[in-house]
Amino acid sequence: MVNSCRKLNCSIYIGFYCSAIILPLICICSQFSQPTIDQFTKDPGAFPVATNGELFPWRELRLPTVVIPLHYDLFIHPNLTSLDFVASEKIEVLVRDATQFIILHSNGLEIMNATLQSEEDLRYRKPGKKLTVLSYPTHQQIALLVPEKLRADLRYSVAIDFQAKLADGFEGFYKSTYRTLGGETRTIAVTDFEPTEARMAFPCFDEPLFKANFSIKIRRESRHIALSNMPKIKTVEVDGGLLEDHFGTTVKMSTYLVAYIVCDFNSVSGTASSGVKVSVYASPDKWSQTHYALEASLKLLDFYEKYFDIQYPLPKLDLVAIPDFASGAMENWGLITYRETSLLFDPKTSSTSDKLWITEVIAHELAHQWFGNLVTMEWWNDIWLNEGFATYMELISVNATYPELQFDDDFMNTCFEVIKKDSLNSSHPISNQAETPTQIQEMFDAVSYKKGACILNMLKDFLSEGKFKTGIIHYLKKFSYRNAKNDDLWNSLSNSCLESDFTSGGFCYSDSKTTSNTLSFLGENVEIKEMMTTWTLQKGIPLVVVKQEGGSLRLRQERFLNGVFREDPEWGPLQERYLWHIPLTYATSSSNEIHKHFLKSKTDTLDLPETTSWVKFNVDSNGYYIVHYEGHGWDQLITLLNQNHTLLRPKDRIGLIHDAFQLVSAGRLTLDKALDLTRYLQRETSIPALLKGLEYLELFYHTTDRRNISDITENLKHYILQYFKPVIDMQSWSDEGSVWDRTLRSVLLKLACYLNHTPCIQKATELFSQWVESSGKLNIPTDVLKIVYSVGAQTTAGWNYLLEQYGLSLSAAEKNKILYALSTSKHQEKLMKLIELGMEGKVIKTQDLAALLHAIARNPKGQQLAWNFVKENWTHLLKKFDLGSFALRMIISGTTSHFSSKDELQEVKLFFESLKDQGVHLEIFQIVLETISKNIRWLEKNLSTLRNWLLISI
Numbered sequence: 001m002v003n004s005c006r007k008l009n010c011s012i013y014i015g016f017y018c019s020a021i022i023l024p025l026i027c028i029c030s031q032f033s034q035p036t037i038d039q040f041t042k043d044p045g046a047f048p049v050a051t052n053g054e055l056f057p058w059r060e061l062r063l064p065t066v067v068i069p070l071h072y073d074l075f076i077h078p079n080l081t082s083l084d085f086v087a088s089e090k091i092e093v094l095v096r097d098a099t100q101f102i103i104l105h106s107n108g109l110e111i112m113n114a115t116l117q118s119e120e121d122l123r124y125r126k127p128g129k130k131l132t133v134l135s136y137p138t139h140q141q142i143a144l145l146v147p148e149k150l151r152a153d154l155r156y157s158v159a160i161d162f163q164a165k166l167a168d169g170f171e172g173f174y175k176s177t178y179r180t181l182g183g184e185t186r187t188i189a190v191t192d193f194e195p196t197e198a199r200m201a202f203p204c205f206d207e208p209l210f211k212a213n214f215s216i217k218i219r220r221e222s223r224h225i226a227l228s229n230m231p232k233i234k235t236v237e238v239d240g241g242l243l244e245d246h247f248g249t250t251v252k253m254s255t256y257l258v259a260y261i262v263c264d265f266n267s268v269s270g271t272a273s274s275g276v277k278v279s280v281y282a283s284p285d286k287w288s289q290t291h292y293a294l295e296a297s298l299k300l301l302d303f304y305e306k307y308f309d310i311q312y313p314l315p316k317l318d319l320v321a322i323p324d325f326a327s328g329a330m331e332n333w334g335l336i337t338y339r340e341t342s343l344l345f346d347p348k349t350s351s352t353s354d355k356l357w358i359t360e361v362i363a364h365e366l367a368h369q370w371f372g373n374l375v376t377m378e379w380w381n382d383i384w385l386n387e388g389f390a391t392y393m394e395l396i397s398v399n400a401t402y403p404e405l406q407f408d409d410d411f412m413n414t415c416f417e418v419i420k421k422d423s424l425n426s427s428h429p430i431s432n433q434a435e436t437p438t439q440i441q442e443m444f445d446a447v448s449y450k451k452g453a454c455i456l457n458m459l460k461d462f463l464s465e466g467k468f469k470t471g472i473i474h475y476l477k478k479f480s481y482r483n484a485k486n487d488d489l490w491n492s493l494s495n496s497c498l499e500s501d502f503t504s505g506g507f508c509y510s511d512s513k514t515t516s517n518t519l520s521f522l523g524e525n526v527e528i529k530e531m532m533t534t535w536t537l538q539k540g541i542p543l544v545v546v547k548q549e550g551g552s553l554r555l556r557q558e559r560f561l562n563g564v565f566r567e568d569p570e571w572g573p574l575q576e577r578y579l580w581h582i583p584l585t586y587a588t589s590s591s592n593e594i595h596k597h598f599l600k601s602k603t604d605t606l607d608l609p610e611t612t613s614w615v616k617f618n619v620d621s622n623g624y625y626i627v628h629y630e631g632h633g634w635d636q637l638i639t640l641l642n643q644n645h646t647l648l649r650p651k652d653r654i655g656l657i658h659d660a661f662q663l664v665s666a667g668r669l670t671l672d673k674a675l676d677l678t679r680y681l682q683r684e685t686s687i688p689a690l691l692k693g694l695e696y697l698e699l700f701y702h703t704t705d706r707r708n709i710s711d712i713t714e715n716l717k718h719y720i721l722q723y724f725k726p727v728i729d730m731q732s733w734s735d736e737g738s739v740w741d742r743t744l745r746s747v748l749l750k751l752a753c754y755l756n757h758t759p760c761i762q763k764a765t766e767l768f769s770q771w772v773e774s775s776g777k778l779n780i781p782t783d784v785l786k787i788v789y790s791v792g793a794q795t796t797a798g799w800n801y802l803l804e805q806y807g808l809s810l811s812a813a814e815k816n817k818i819l820y821a822l823s824t825s826k827h828q829e830k831l832m833k834l835i836e837l838g839m840e841g842k843v844i845k846t847q848d849l850a851a852l853l854h855a856i857a858r859n860p861k862g863q864q865l866a867w868n869f870v871k872e873n874w875t876h877l878l879k880k881f882d883l884g885s886f887a888l889r890m891i892i893s894g895t896t897s898h899f900s901s902k903d904e905l906q907e908v909k910l911f912f913e914s915l916k917d918q919g920v921h922l923e924i925f926q927i928v929l930e931t932i933s934k935n936i937r938w939l940e941k942n943l944s945t946l947r948n949w950l951l952i953s954i
């Protein structure tokens with residue numbers, strides 16, 4: 001897409017043909033990377049051709065900065081019967097340098113008319129001058145050619161009339177439908193713009209840097225309501241019995257945050273401490289599920305306003321549950337939109353993990369009202385400044401507002417999840433180049449969100465919470481209503497230290513000799529920016545290798561690579577030029593103290609007291625690095641866990657389990673060592689630690705089961721059920737206990753039933769029968785609901801009944817559980833039926849298709865089916881989902897990344913290659929291929945070890 005203008009290779013004929021039209025333009029193109037006279041005459045072919053055959057005067061994907069928007073007056077009239085909209089806008093622009101054209105984004109809009117007025121025209125009420133509109137769809141741009149050149153430093157008003165159909169997908173201004181209790185299907189119209197889809201709804205300067213104010217008017221029927229970023233100021237009646245809502249003018253903001261909705265939803269409202277009115281909207285029959293979201297959003301808004309010491313700047317905040325939604329939620333300023341499962345809590349069917357998710361999503365989107373909306377990244381390459389911060393703030397805010405959710409103990413998993421991807425060579429740096437809409441969409445991935453959050457958490461741990469907080473507040477205040485880049489953040493974090501106390505401990509500027517961005521840390525100078533760029537501009541994760549030699553510890557850092565072994569020829573080259581500045585922490589047997597060391601060279605040495613019997617690095621797993629203990633290090637830690645595991649903190653025990661199994665994948669630790677390390681788990685009282693150990697055993701079970709390695713699968717099943725029997729037998733079928741008690745119950749019972757553990761199957765069957773007998777009225781404990789449904793789905797009658805209930809249920813939380821249960825059937829024709837329903841998009845909505853395919857692919861009976869379906873229906877899928885979208889990436893990785901044989905790898909490779917030939921390049925392809933190779937490698941290396949370990953363990 002980027003180079004399409006080059007590919008066009010305009011013939012000389014077009015060059016000549018166009019020159020007469022282009023010539024008047026040429027003379028004015030002087031500065032700001034506008035095309036110059038030289039460029040046009042020497043190389044007319046380098047300019048793209050507009051749809052009408054004329055040369056389009058702009059060839060870059062990014063807009064010129066000579067004309068900038070100040071204010072948009074936007075009028076929209078959607079028709080929810082004919083499913084289209086007519087609209088008009090007036091954009092007030094400032095011309096920074098003389099020009100004869102204005103380049104704007106516009107995608108799929110029919111432009112009926114465009115005129116221009118100067119300030120003078122406006123003053124004397126002169127009519128607008130008609131503009132010629134050229135369109136270059138490849139770049140989603142239009143050019144407005146002005147009859148007389150626009151003069152520098154003057155303001156102009158551009159008026160455009162346009163129309164379009166409401167979009168079919170999930171982007172731009174699109175339609176969404178829902179079923180009422182009475183079975184009626186109703187339509188609403190809603191926007192979703194991030195990152196580059198505002199241009200589908202109105203012509204605009206659709207880049208985050210072009211912040212402007214927006215005044216929006218929406219025409220609607222009286223049976224509907226309209227919502228937008230700002231509160232409604234007034235409603236006027238217009239011809240034909242229609243109503244027109246006028247909304248207040250927004251603060252300065254980027255186009256991707258503009259939003260409006262026309263619907264017939266109901267709401268609940270409350271007022272935050274600062275007086276901001278918060279409302280939660282849902283379709284009328286789901287209104288009763290909105291209360292938890294209101295409570296949570298009020299609490300979280302109060303929290304953020306205090307924490308950031310910056311008021312939420314709008315008078316209201318609406319949270320709306322949208323029936324068809326591409327992602328989990330979107331942070332539009334003042335009008336946050338959510339998938340129903342991310343906002344609606346139904347006490348009868350929403351589990352503890354559903355509640356945690358809703359709280360997390362609300363916390364995330366509210367954090368964006370500051371990180372993202374108030375201060376926005378300059379360009380999408382730094383989307384982590386939005387998403388990494390919002391993800392990090394989830395941790396801070398949910399811990400503070402809902403300590404009972406014990407979210408803190410779950411944060412490590414956020415880091416562990418991204419480590420899986422970041423330890424592949426196909427990973428990318430947090431700040432990564434992205435130009436085309438597809439590349440920009442691909443930036444919304446685990447690296448931006450999760451690694452971003454994890455390195456912020458590491459930095460907070462390094463600087464101390466107070467210093468970090470001061471720094472980010474400094475950043476938010478300094479860049480309010482503006483844009484920022486990485487360096488701005490690092491400077492703010494460094495300077496915040498300057499402004500606060502100089503004297504408190506070893507973390508702040510020690511004396512005037514240090515440069516302004518340098519902290520003194522344990523006698524060493526630490527440049528925050530220099531340190532942090534090793535985490536943001538370099539991909540991957542470091543491995544810290546520790547070896548105890550007498551009274552000292554030898555330290556070495558490497559790049560950690562999953563699936564590439566040290567003996568492989570590629571290992572060496574893949575290590576070259578990687579170096580991180582790592583804030584190490586460690587605990588030893590000698591004291592309770594947490595020691596710190598800043599490692600910024602390849603190797604280093606630490607002195608230890610002679611009496612030290614063990615050392616554990618990365619205290620509480622706050623650092624983004626993996627640790628390997630050479631020599632007797634691991635043995636000492638295994639002994640320690642077996643003798644008295646409570647000498648290590650729970651998060652350290654979890655970290656050890658995680659790192660040990662990662663090191664197995666990297667060929668650095670034998671599998672039996674890692675498995676031996678988990679033997680202490682029988683005495684483990686920390687549920688997250690227990691779950692971490694179980695997770696790996698379960699993973700191995702699924703891997704061998706998929707490959708039909710039946711002896712190991714059977715033995716693993718036997719081992720898990722025997723080893724965890726006491727704790728499985730302890731579980732009640734209820735919703736009692738703390739969040740972690742409840743999570744443990746869900747995980748254990750799900751696994752026990754999956755492994756056909758008789759008492760589990762019996763209980764679930766009994767509950768399912770009772771539920772069917774009660775015609776779906778019986779309340780089953782929410783944490784075991786999914787398990788009961790899954791067991792019930794194994795008979796044809798049960799499966800059919802569940803499908804029927806799926807169509808009737810008004811709880812998105814319940815529907816998700818039913819859909820999962822349906823996807824666990826062993827009957828391929830049933831699985832195929834689900835896929836067909838998902839493709840049809842009526843009973844099973846298109847928004848749920850990706851998760852459905854993913855779930856089916858995880859079912860050993862469905863893995864081939866799902867993958868074949870994707871291959872054979874690729875073009876159909878592409879019609880439903882954008883390249884680079886969450887959904888498409890999830891479909892690709894969900895249906896392939898569990899493969900673990902050479903044949904499968906070959907097959908996937910061939911398919912991806914055929915797509916590449918069609919011009920489809922996606923980062924996810926490389927990630928998947930590398931993941932499959934890693935799986936193959938793992939099995940080759942570890943299968944016999946696993947087999948033998950099980951033989952001696954059961």
Ligand code: BES
Pocket residue numbers: 194195327328329330331360361364365368387390441444886
């Ligand atoms: N800004 C994103 C929504 C988004 C995602 C826009 C992808 C464009 C592309 C929003 O803040 C977000 O991150 N949503 C998450 C939920 C969150 C709790 C992780 C999502 O949609 O999954």
Ligand code: ZN
Pocket residue numbers: 364368386387390
């Ligand atoms: Zn986000």
